[in-house]
Amino acid sequence: MSSHPPIRSYVLRQGYFSHAQRHAYESLLPRYGIPFSENPIDLDSIFGRTAPKILEIGSGMGETTVEIAAQHPEKDFVAIEVHAPGIGSLLDRIEKHGLTNLRIIPHDAKLVLQHMLTGESLDGIHIFFPDPWPKARHHKRRLIQSDFVSLLCNRLKPGGYLHIATDWEDYAIHSLHVLSSEQRLINTAADYAPRPAYRPLTKFEQRGMKLGHTIRDLIFTKAA
Numbered sequence: 001m002s003s004h005p006p007i008r009s010y011v012l013r014q015g016y017f018s019h020a021q022r023h024a025y026e027s028l029l030p031r032y033g034i035p036f037s038e039n040p041i042d043l044d045s046i047f048g049r050t051a052p053k054i055l056e057i058g059s060g061m062g063e064t065t066v067e068i069a070a071q072h073p074e075k076d077f078v079a080i081e082v083h084a085p086g087i088g089s090l091l092d093r094i095e096k097h098g099l100t101n102l103r104i105i106p107h108d109a110k111l112v113l114q115h116m117l118t119g120e121s122l123d124g125i126h127i128f129f130p131d132p133w134p135k136a137r138h139h140k141r142r143l144i145q146s147d148f149v150s151l152l153c154n155r156l157k158p159g160g161y162l163h164i165a166t167d168w169e170d171y172a173i174h175s176l177h178v179l180s181s182e183q184r185l186i187n188t189a190a191d192y193a194p195r196p197a198y199r200p201l202t203k204f205e206q207r208g209m210k211l212g213h214t215i216r217d218l219i220f221t222k223a224a
């Protein structure tokens with residue numbers, strides 16, 4: 001029997017580390033990172049309190065992640081990212097903002113959701129501007145696929161939300177189809193949702209808008 005390697009939603013590049021990112025990656029990961037493990041973790045004991053838990057998949061350089069966490073001290077946030085300079089950048093921002101409600105798991109989100117987060121434990125999941133993988137032969141690498149959305153749904157509490165934003169029209173159409181096909185999810189809008197106040201406009205997004213790209217938000221809730 002041949003076993004196929006898993007299809008990844010990312011390619012690990014060497015990437016350029018700024019001095020601050022490298023320093024943060026090396027010195028702050030033990031403080032704000034949650035190491036990958038094949039065993040379930042208890043987020044309430046990691047944060048030292050019971051509070052709503054929001055997961056962000058693919059936090060990139062962490063600008064949005066930190067802004068949202070700083071504006072919502074009443075909630076706890078867990079970011080998942082695989083790109084080392086991005087992890088360093090987020091760690092540096094957590095330290096500079098003195099945030100106690102944001103941690104990062106530096107690993108593949110699929111494995112984190114399968115092994116570390118169990119049960120219906122999340123109040124919300126953010127996936128902002130996932131890699132679009134525009135070529136047809138790469139579509140299988142897209143994060144938003146029915147199996148993955150089913151896994152996300154398993155981890156959401158009843159009434160919890162899944163929020164995706166993208167500036168790629170065809171990825172938005174694909175995601176709308178996949179989310180609408182998951183029976184446990186209910187669209188909060190007729191199709192795309194207005195950008196909620198908690199999602200700040202990023203520089204990347206403002207640049208896209210100048211180029212005429214339309215940003216689409218999809219916000220679905222899990223049936224109670």
Ligand SMILES: C[S@@+](CC[C@H](N)C(=O)[O-])C[C@H]1O[C@@H](n2cnc3c(N)ncnc32)[C@H](O)[C@@H]1O
Nearest residue numbers: 009010058059060081082083108109128129131
């Ligand atoms: C296009 S970037 C968007 C970053 C950020 N959300 C933003 O809006 O600027 C997508 C990010 O998702 C990360 N990513 C892709 N697949 C992932 C996975 N399976 N687990 C964790 N991170 C992933 C990539 O490393 C990349 O940083």
